[in-house]
Every structure is written in C-alpha cells, then in structure tokens.
Amino acid sequence: xxxxxxxxxxxxxxxxxxxxxxxxxxxxxxxxxxxxxxxxxxxxxxxxxxxxxxxxxxxxxxxxxxxxxxxxxxxxxxxxxxxxxxxxxxxxxxxxxxxxxxxxxxxxxxxxxxxxxxxxxxxxxxxxxxxxxxxxxxxxxxxxxxxxxxxxxxxxxxxxx
Numbered sequence: 781x782x783x784x785x786x787x788x789x790x791x792x793x794x795x796x797x798x799x800x801x802x803x804x805x806x807x808x809x810x811x812x813x814x815x816x817x818x819x820x821x822x823x824x825x826x827x828x829x830x831x832x833x834x835x836x837x838x839x840x841x842x843x844x845x846x847x848x849x850x851x852x853x854x855x856x857x858x859x860x861x862x863x864x865x866x867x868x869x870x871x872x873x874x875x876x877x878x879x880x881x882x883x884x885x886x887x888x889x890x891x892x893x894x895x896x897x898x899x900x901x902x903x904x905x906x907x908x909x910x911x912x913x914x915x916x917x918x919x920x921x922x923x924x925x926x927x928x929x930x931x932x933x934x935x936x937x938x939x940x941x
Contacts, residue, residue, distance in 0.1 A: 783845050784803070784813060784845055785887055785888050786802055786803045786805065786888065787801070788800070788801045788888065788890070788891055789801075789887045789889070789890045789904065789909070790890075791890065791893070792893050792894050793893070794894035794895060795894070796896075796900070798909040803889070808888075812844075813842070813843065813845045813888060814844030814845075814856075815844075815858055815871065817842050817888060818840055818858045818860035818871065819869065819871075821838075821842070821889060822838065822862070822869050823869075825838040825893075826862055830862055832862045832863060832864035833864060835893075835895040839859065839860075839861045839891075839892040840859070840860040840861065840891050841857055841859050841889065841890040842858045842888065842890075843879055843882060843883050843889070844856070847879050847880070847883040848879065848883035848884065854879075855877065855879050857873070857874060858872070858873050859871070859874070899913070899914035899917065900912060901917070901929055912929075
C-alpha cells in the first residue's frame, strides 16, 4: 500500500507557477485522504461566499492512501470544487488509469488556483511542472487532444495512460 505522501502540489494557472506544500499529519489522520482530504482542502481553500465561476474557486484533485496499489478501487481519484448549480461544494469521482500516474508524482492532492489568460495544459514530471501552450488544441475533442499531448511529450504507449 502506498499510504500518504503528506504533500500537495499547488498550481497557479495565472502566474504559471507551482509549489509543493506539506500536509500536516493531523490533517491526514483526521481526513483519511481521498474524499475527506478533498472536502478539508476545499473548505480551507475557498473563501465563504466565493462565486463558483470566479478565479477564487479552487479545483482540487485528491487521491486516497490505496491509490496505485493492488487493492480493488485503487485506480480512483476525486475532484472537488464549488458547484455553480447548488452553490455548495461539488465532488466527482473517476476511475481508470489517471490516478496511478498522479500518485507516482508523490502528491496526495493537486490544487489548481486562479485562471489562465490563455489555454494551457499542465505536465507534471520528475523535472517539475511545465505549462504548455494549448491554443491549437482549443476546441478539439478529447481523443485528438490526448493523442497530440502524448506525441508532444514523446511518450509512446502512455496514450491511454
């Protein structure tokens, strides 16, 4: 079992910067990762009354302590933000192959803040965080975009993660 890394990667889309932050043991112990950590971070990060469409509304991706292990359901991740429909927090979960490489970066959560002035795609690797221009990908379907991003990072075989 992978457990916790006690780390968050904060990505600012406007300034195109990133920084690593430590998650205190007390937060990990009480939230247990995944959904609990996502809700904790969303309540901490989003100011009361934040407009869901504003740049202050954070988008948070979280992993659980069993992500990328042999335990059933370990291929899932959660996405947390404030819902424009309800005005309360929104959560969504996804399975597949995305959570495993996310876990291999060594972070329990990714916080996206602010808004980019132009389309961008983010690459997190051993070399750090790269902000890549995505103007030419804007409006393309997800299959084309995924194939094109994989071609650009020269990762054959990673196409479907």
